[in-house]
Amino acid sequence: MTAASRQPSGAASYVNTHQIMVGPVRRKSLIALFALLPALVVFCAFWLLPFSRLIMMGAEADPSSGISAYLTILTHRQYLISLATTVGLSLVVSLVAVAIAGVAGFFLARQRFFGKSILVAILTFPLAFPGVVVGFLVIMLGGRQGALAQTSLWLFGERWMFAYSLAGLFIGYLYFSIPRVITTVMAACDNLDQSLEEAARSLGANTWQVIKDVIVPGIAPALLSTGAICFATSMGAFGTAFTLGTRLSILPLNIYGEFTNYANFAMAAALSVVLGVITWMALSLARRLAGGNLGASV
Template identity: 85%
Template sequence: MTAISKQPLGAAYSATQAISQTPKRKNLIAVFALAPALAVFFAFWLLPFSRLILMGAEADRSSGISAYLTILTHRQYLISLVTTVTISITVSLAAVGIAGIAGFFLARHRFIGKSTLVAILTFPLAFPGVVVGFLVIMLGGRQGALAQLSLWLFDERWMFAYSLAGLFIGYLYFSIPRVITTVMAACENLDRSLEEAARSLGANSWQVTKDVIVPGIAPALLSTGAICFATSMGAFGTAFTLGTRLSILPLNIYGEFTNYANFAMAAALSVVLGLITWVALSLARKLAGGNVGAPV
């Protein structure tokens, strides 16, 4: 690195030219081959996205200043931003904690009905967010199972479905299957002789877990946690079903856009949401060193 930067500018220039000239023909073919993909990329991604970024810089309808600035200066948006990030982080941590242990147990033990259990545990992946929201209402809504039980026991209705707690349960519900499947795969790839080596040196099972297993599956935990975070940040269906009064980013974007026609604010919120999610994913990818894909 330093060697290159110390070279005179001309040297670096001629070097790059020498490299680019030889495979010139190949490059030309590559450009032609990539043209359709590039066209799609420009038309459906780069153009709308640049427009979105620019739109977010326009004046907000109520405050009159740039929408980006409005997010940072207005309490209402800041709270919504913090709430969304907080609930996403909490859900990711809880999912990794609960499903990490369950996934490890499932990967290590054989028992009758295991494949059925795994199938049931991963079933929520098949549901859209709306259905998940509906399930949460059936559990913690006005007529939900919890309300019925508490009514019978204590003569009062306990509800959580229309609050952040309901949202937490809903997000956890669709995060757990992802973590379980990832952790199971990671555990199966663990080198058993590492655990045997640690045990031969006197390590008990707690020490083996702490020193060998957790470090071994850490990249998987990190990446699956990041994906849970990204999914929770952008989840719309569940939140929408549970109530539009919840102050979280996806609902705010929807509200600004459809109810108030405040396009600048909707755009600015979208950009912020996308940016936070993208940073989280790329950070996890860097730390984990493996493949952390986009949310499925």
């Protein structure tokens, strides 16, 4: 037998190589499937099935209008006002939080001074508070017996209050949104290449040009992602709004009222689906604009 006859043919060699390669790939696929199985079970049991049930329940007839709860939301003024108020308030909170905390986060990331760690800890401490505590703090500031009311009564003879209105809700939402922005912006600034700023200055750019052309584009994904997270958090925040007053016309309180006060499960389900869809659209848009870095620092 010649040496050529002892060597495997091209087809046989390809089959052997293919079998060798397929084995590890198949094993890795099985390992990945088993690793994802618990997450898939939890996802289906605690999100997919309940949310599917919510969607179907929202399509049922609303007792007050006799038509689908989704159509009732689109045709009744009170629900449209609640929807617009919730979206508008959440959007304003997100923009203001990004504007204020973005500047603060950049300053804290670039400056070194005594007590910085303590200051950062104080600024991020509101993350530890539940919504009820945040609402109580707003009442202590702008309620009837709050600091502002007592000071205005002493100076002008009348009580100034804002706690039980959209202004109070705005302060509360802003209070727990700012720490989220600060921590994200600080992480983004730490990863920003400072040599780009030095190159811009060497080319004659002033401070504002460096900020506009280098710094802001560099941390833009972080600003977009944290703004979207603030928007989503404000859309669904319940504890703060419930503490400040159940008469505020926002979606979380409307869902609570329809479910507990009127047992209108169809409307509560429809409002929940609408809130979830709007929040998901905002997060998806921010992820697209940020280049898929939603939740990342840069």
